[in-house]
Amino acid sequence: SQTIHQWPATLxxxxxxxxxxxxxxxxxxxxxxxxxxxxxxxxxxLLFYSVGIGxxxxxxxxNLSASRPQDRQFILSSKKLLLSDSGFYLCAxxxxxxxxxxxxxxxxxxxxx
Amino acid sequence: xAKTTQPNSMESNEEExxxxxxxxxxxxxxxxxxxxxxxxxxxPEYVIHGLTSNVNNRMASLAIAEDRKSSTLILxxxxxxxxxxxxxxxxxxxxxGLTFGKGTHLxxxx
Numbered sequence: 296s297q298t299i300h301q302w303p304a305t306l307x308x309x310x311x312x313x314x315x316x317x318x319x320x321x322x323x324x325x326x327x328x329x330x331x332x333x334x335x336x337x338x339x340x341l342l343f344y345s346v347g348i349g350x351x352x353x354x355x356x357x358n359l360s361a362s363r364p365q366d367r368q369f370i371l372s373s374k375k376l377l378l379s380d381s382g383f384y385l386c387a388x389x390x391x392x393x394x395x396x397x398x399x400x401x402x403x404x405x406x407x408x
Numbered sequence: 409x410a411k412t413t414q415p416n417s418m419e420s421n422e423e424e425x426x427x428x429x430x431x432x433x434x435x436x437x438x439x440x441x442x443x444x445x446x447x448x449x450x451x452p453e454y455v456i457h458g459l460t461s462n463v464n465n466r467m468a469s470l471a472i473a474e475d476r477k478s479s480t481l482i483l484x485x486x487x488x489x490x491x492x493x494x495x496x497x498x499x500x501x502x503x504x505g506l507t508f509g510k511g512t513h514l515x516x517x518x
Contacts, residue, residue, distance in 0.1 A: 327503045329505050331505075331508075338508045338509060338510050338511070339452065339506075339508040340508075341504075341505040341506070341507070344503060344504060344505050346503045352504065354504075354505065385451045385452070387451070387452075389503075396442065396454040396457065397444075397452075397454070397505075397506060398454065399451030399452050399453070400451055401450070401451060402449075402450070402451050404449075
């Protein structure tokens with residue numbers, strides 16, 4: 296069966312510090328991968344998606360970046376965090392078929408102070 | 409993805425059926441109707457999806473209007489474990505992710 300992992304579960308970082316969040320998927324190959332963010336009391340916002348290794352599409356211009364160094368690994372990064380980067384970061388995968396559902400990881404709750 | 413409209417919140421009593429409505433008047437002919445739910449402090453969880461016909465699974469039923477401009481998610485016997493935000497999403501199946509609205513906050517009264 297497929298599983299999706301995210302770490303860390305919670306993170307408190309000072310403004311201006313770097314960020315690296317990791318997401319890995321097991322039990323599937325060549326998945327589409329996604330990063331979403333949910334600010335407090337808000338809906339989910341798609342940040343990045345990837346259909347293959349090294350292929351990244353950005354939905355929202357900001358100081359975040361994403362990379363996909365391996366088929367089942369998706370990394371969200373920032374060189375300098377802003378207060379507005381606080382939120383609940385969710386990674387998701389889908390199999391790429393038209394009717395496929397997305398499966399979400401447990402999320403990382405990031406607080407920037 | 410087509411825009412969907414859902415009530416901000418609904419209340420129901422435990423062990424009673426819940427009907428969660430969704431309007432999607434601009435849905436395209438090839439868009440699927442997906443429902444996800446998000447429990448507190450967790451990522452969204454897939455509930456059900458359909459195209460034209462009504463669908464049933466172990467979690468819920470999905471009733472789709474004949475003109476596909478609206479749908480209803482039916483929880484047959486809601487419990488406190490079903491208290492969550494329910495999202496109705498229309499998706500054409502592209503790789504470019506899902507568009508989540510504000511959803512419906514379902515409150516279950518004991």
